[in-house]
Amino acid sequence: MPKDTSLEIRQLIQRGFEHHEHSRVHDALSDWETALKLDGRNAQARRLVEFGRARAAEIEAGRHTPPSRRDTVESPIPQFLAALTERKSDKIAVPDERAANGPAAAPSDHALRLRATADKPAERKASPASETDVPAAADTLEDLPVHAEDVRASAEELLGECRTALGENRASPAALAAELALQLAERAPPPGVDDLVDPARALFERAFRAFLGNPHACPIRAVPTETLTEHGLDERAAFLMSRMDGMTSLADLIDSSGFRRFDAVRVLAALRRAKAIDILPPLP
Amino acid sequence: MAERAIGIDLGTTNSCVAVLEGATPTVIANRGGYKTTPSVVAMSESGKRLVGHIAKRQAVTNAENTAWAVKRLIGRPWTSPAVQAVKAAVPYGLIEGPHGDVRIRLRDQLFSVPELSAYVLQEMRAIAEEYLGQTVSKAVVTVPAYFNDGQRQATKDAGRIAGLDVIRIINEPTAAALAYGFGKKIDGKIAVFDLGGGTFDVSILDITNGVFEVVATAGDTFLGGEDYDKRLVDWLAQGFAKEHKVDLRADTMALQRLKDAAEKAKCDLSSVRETEINLPFVISTGRNQAFHLHRVITRSKLEELTLDLTERTIQICRLTMEDAGIQPEDLSEVVLVGGMTRMTKVQELVGEFFAREPCKSVHPDEVVAMGASIQGAALVDAAAAPDMLLLDVTPHSLGIMVAGGHFHRLIDRNTTVPTAKSHIFTTVRDDQTSVKIVVFQGESDRAEENELLGEFVLSGLRRAMKGEVEIEVTFEISADGIVSVSAQDMETGAEQSITVTASSGLTESEIARMAAESQEEMVASRAEEEVEKERQRIEKLVNEAEGLLPKVEEILAGTPFGEDSLDNVRLILDDARMAVERRDAGGLEQVAEPLMRTLNMFRGVVDSGRLRSG
Numbered sequence: 001m002p003k004d005t006s007l008e009i010r011q012l013i014q015r016g017f018e019h020h021e022h023s024r025v026h027d028a029l030s031d032w033e034t035a036l037k038l039d040g041r042n043a044q045a046r047r048l049v050e051f052g053r054a055r056a057a058e059i060e061a062g063r064h065t066p067p068s069r070r071d072t073v074e075s076p077i078p079q080f081l082a083a084l085t086e087r088k089s090d091k092i093a094v095p096d097e098r099a100a101n102g103p104a105a106a107p108s109d110h111a112l113r114l115r116a117t118a119d120k121p122a123e124r125k126a127s128p129a130s131e132t133d134v135p136a137a138a139d140t141l142e143d144l145p146v147h148a149e150d151v152r153a154s155a156e157e158l159l160g161e162c163r164t165a166l167g168e169n170r171a172s173p174a175a176l177a178a179e180l181a182l183q184l185a186e187r188a189p190p191p192g193v194d195d196l197v198d199p200a201r202a203l204f205e206r207a208f209r210a211f212l213g214n215p216h217a218c219p220i221r222a223v224p225t226e227t228l229t230e231h232g233l234d235e236r237a238a239f240l241m242s243r244m245d246g247m248t249s250l251a252d253l254i255d256s257s258g259f260r261r262f263d264a265v266r267v268l269a270a271l272r273r274a275k276a277i278d279i280l281p282p283l284p
Numbered sequence: 285m286a287e288r289a290i291g292i293d294l295g296t297t298n299s300c301v302a303v304l305e306g307a308t309p310t311v312i313a314n315r316g317g318y319k320t321t322p323s324v325v326a327m328s329e330s331g332k333r334l335v336g337h338i339a340k341r342q343a344v345t346n347a348e349n350t351a352w353a354v355k356r357l358i359g360r361p362w363t364s365p366a367v368q369a370v371k372a373a374v375p376y377g378l379i380e381g382p383h384g385d386v387r388i389r390l391r392d393q394l395f396s397v398p399e400l401s402a403y404v405l406q407e408m409r410a411i412a413e414e415y416l417g418q419t420v421s422k423a424v425v426t427v428p429a430y431f432n433d434g435q436r437q438a439t440k441d442a443g444r445i446a447g448l449d450v451i452r453i454i455n456e457p458t459a460a461a462l463a464y465g466f467g468k469k470i471d472g473k474i475a476v477f478d479l480g481g482g483t484f485d486v487s488i489l490d491i492t493n494g495v496f497e498v499v500a501t502a503g504d505t506f507l508g509g510e511d512y513d514k515r516l517v518d519w520l521a522q523g524f525a526k527e528h529k530v531d532l533r534a535d536t537m538a539l540q541r542l543k544d545a546a547e548k549a550k551c552d553l554s555s556v557r558e559t560e561i562n563l564p565f566v567i568s569t570g571r572n573q574a575f576h577l578h579r580v581i582t583r584s585k586l587e588e589l590t591l592d593l594t595e596r597t598i599q600i601c602r603l604t605m606e607d608a609g610i611q612p613e614d615l616s617e618v619v620l621v622g623g624m625t626r627m628t629k630v631q632e633l634v635g636e637f638f639a640r641e642p643c644k645s646v647h648p649d650e651v652v653a654m655g656a657s658i659q660g661a662a663l664v665d666a667a668a669a670p671d672m673l674l675l676d677v678t679p680h681s682l683g684i685m686v687a688g689g690h691f692h693r694l695i696d697r698n699t700t701v702p703t704a705k706s707h708i709f710t711t712v713r714d715d716q717t718s719v720k721i722v723v724f725q726g727e728s729d730r731a732e733e734n735e736l737l738g739e740f741v742l743s744g745l746r747r748a749m750k751g752e753v754e755i756e757v758t759f760e761i762s763a764d765g766i767v768s769v770s771a772q773d774m775e776t777g778a779e780q781s782i783t784v785t786a787s788s789g790l791t792e793s794e795i796a797r798m799a800a801e802s803q804e805e806m807v808a809s810r811a812e813e814e815v816e817k818e819r820q821r822i823e824k825l826v827n828e829a830e831g832l833l834p835k836v837e838e839i840l841a842g843t844p845f846g847e848d849s850l851d852n853v854r855l856i857l858d859d860a861r862m863a864v865e866r867r868d869a870g871g872l873e874q875v876a877e878p879l880m881r882t883l884n885m886f887r888g889v890v891d892s893g894r895l896r897s898g
């Protein structure tokens with residue numbers, strides 16, 4: 001009888017994940033390789049070795065920056081929301097993710113161009129809040145000097161952008177537009193834009209799903225869960241991260257989250273956007 | 285290939301399946317590599333049925349739609365105290381069924397208890413089939429020794445719904461003893477100490493010439509590993525609250541993570557003396573403030589937190605032994621069963637109490653299934669286990685109610701089954717033309733203090749003076765412990781009988797319907813070609829719909845049938861595409877109907893578009 005190495009393999013794979021989370025790609029790879037040596041037929045070990053080698057090569061070629069060493073990327077989302085409150089420009093641009101995330105991003109990722117400011121300066125002046133300076137990443141737009149019409153116009157544009165991008169198979173901007181629209185709806189001052197955004201949930205879900213890709217692929221943590229706040233992510237994201245074991249597929253993760261499917265898909269898309277997770281190809 | 289019978293331990297918290305290969309029982313691992321599968325069934329928001337680990341992992345965050353420990357409910361009438369106790373303790377909805385039985389609500393659907401157990405059995409069956417590479421239709425399923433007739437019947441029903449022929453129901457302690465080969469090795473008494481996830485049972489078996497008799501059995505249906513986990517959860521949560529002024533137990537996500545981590549730490553501490561619990565970003569208060577839980581726990585701390593629980597099991601052992609008039613030195617062996625007996629403190633206290641080193645296998649949560657597989661092999665092929673004879677005994681006395689509300693015992697407790705017994709009764713009134721036979725089980729001489737199993741009426745008796753007409757009542761218990769009762773008019777030969785199924789709560793036709801329903805599922809999920817056929821059919825439909833989509837979009841552009849509705853339709857197409865790619869039988873089934881609707885709508889739209897433009 002060969003000795004039972006399954007526990008040892010599981011521990012090695014696990015330790016590899018921890019290295020990977022902390023951007024110690026070579027240590028992770030070496031643990032996974034050891035695991036594969038113990039059992040050459042272990043599909044999980046094989047997949048991880050392939051993933052680790054590819055990642056190491058990317059780093060070598062300067063095509064991948066480990067997330068923890070990357071300069072802190074300003075999430076496009078607070079920027080967008082803050083820009084909504086800027087009076088002078090009549091166009092705001094959601095930052096191009098390609099610029100933020102380095103050359104690896106798909107060239108088809110266009111920046112979203114959004115008109116967000118009002119062309120009714122008289123009314124704007126009447127708003128008392130507009131006299132004060134506004135923090136860059138506010139929790140709510142309620143206190144911000146934005147006009148309901150501006151918000152509505154932005155929401156409409158985001159919806160349009162989401163639909164167009166999805167139609168052109170540009171999943172990343174589609175998902176970003178969906179996220180922005182949802183955040184807008186959550187933070188918009190009364191009367192809000194729920195009437196616009198709610199009916200578009202099916203569209204948004206499609207956008208998020210397209211952005212996540214193959215539902216059988218298995219996500220793993222790419223950053224320590226502790227650091228999620230730096231990416232503007234909340235404990236729901238942390239919860240989903242805690243369920244990732246490299247074996248559970250996106251689809252199973254969504255089903256076993258206990259969240260509403262829409263919420264689970266949305267949070268996973270946010271994790272992916274923040275590069276807080278990596279996605280392994282499906283198990284055979 | 286010869287038909288094989290598998291052994292299934294359908295547990296309160298975990299189930300396990302084994303098959304005899306050669307002379308050794310092999311426990312079969314599930315796809316995740318685990319040899320036990322949580323007996324948990326849940327419904328996801330999208331109506332997908334989740335069984336096993338995946339269901340357990342969302343048991344807190346989707347508590348209302350997750351059924352666990354339904355074994356505590358199986359075969360029990362709605363009014364029983366056990367059901368009411370469970371009702372008070374679980375977040376999922378329990379309601380009274382049409383036959384005074386229990387129904388469980390998950391999402392908007394109602395399930396009977398045997399139906400939910402059937403999903404678990406189906407899973408175990410699928411695990412075995414994948415391993416064996418052949419279909420399996422016969423199984424031996426185990427139940428606790430104290431299960432009454434109704435509970436055994438309901439367990440059999442669950443098997444039937446799962447498409448399994450349950451060839452024998454055997455007692456869990458008996459199965460464990462079989463796994464140790466005690467049928468051949470031992471003549472004498474053994475104690476089986478079974479501490480699982482939710483329940484504790486101790487049984488004393490007397491083994492003579494390969495015949496197992498349950499001499500005594502006792503336990504607590506609300507004492508098990510989960511209580512240990514809860515102690516650990518509370519300790520962690522209290523420590524956290526002291527530091528951060530937040531109660532993690534109030535947040536479902538935090539509680540889910542806490543529970544998972546506590547159970548894992550508890551299990552780790554059975555092999556190491558110290559372990560870490562690490563839950564980064566377990567909760568946040570307000571924006572950008574994340575709290576992490578990090579704690580080290582030692583084995584002795586865990587022992588201290590749970591000592592009273594372990595002591596309670598010993599206390600139950602003491603009472604049981606006293607009741608049965610047995611001294612520890614009368615026992616030949618003590619056997620440990622159940623995942624919790626891996627805990628060293630449990631082993632230590634059991635050893636101390638029984639004054640001997642208990643037999644423990646490496647995997648005490650697998651021995652029951654192993655024993656069941658041995659029995660299964662012996663039943664399908666007597667040659668496989670030639671000298672094994674396995675007999676069980678009735679756990680309760682059985683009888684009927686007679687005049688004055690007395691209980692007339694026909695079959696005494698601990699009678700070896702199968703068995704049959706008759707007794708002649710007479711009428712109590714003059715001109716009495718019918719008798720009501722009310723069947724009970726229990727030990728009290730007052731019928732009403734025992735458990736009602738069922739009743740029936742024998743009518744058409746000759747008018748006569750009281751005491752003149754004679755009725756013969758016969759009780760029969762099959763090898764599974766299933767009871768049938770008949771009453772015969774000695775003069776006319778007219779007969780009435782029942783098989784006691786009342787407490788299973790399901791009628792014959794309901795079981796048949798459920799079996800048929802899940803049979804369809806089974807066929808769908810097992811027969812590869814069937815799935816493939818359906819996949820191809822759906823794929824064709826999706827292709828057609830996707831082909832029509834641009835046209836439909838064009839026609840509908842700017843109509844009141846807006847983009848949002850089209851998005852819903854696109855989502856359906858996405859789902860269908862995904863199910864096609866996944867070869868997911870359940871998914872294909874789910875999308876078939878909406879997809880057809882969508883396609884019909886598309887065809888209609890395109891036709892009318894053609895009319896308009898043409």
Ligand SMILES: Nc1ncnc2c1ncn2[C@@H]1O[C@H](COP(=O)(O)OP(=O)(O)O)[C@@H](O)[C@H]1O
Nearest residue numbers: 295296297298480481509551554622623624649
């Ligand atoms: N290594 C271990 N150490 C301590 N407890 C364990 C260990 N492995 C499993 N358990 C516990 O055993 C319980 C499950 O026991 P099991 O016999 O599988 O369940 P059932 O009640 O269904 O018979 C769970 O509470 C689980 O945490």
Ligand SMILES: [Mg+2]
Nearest residue numbers: 295296480622
């Ligand atoms: Mg058990």
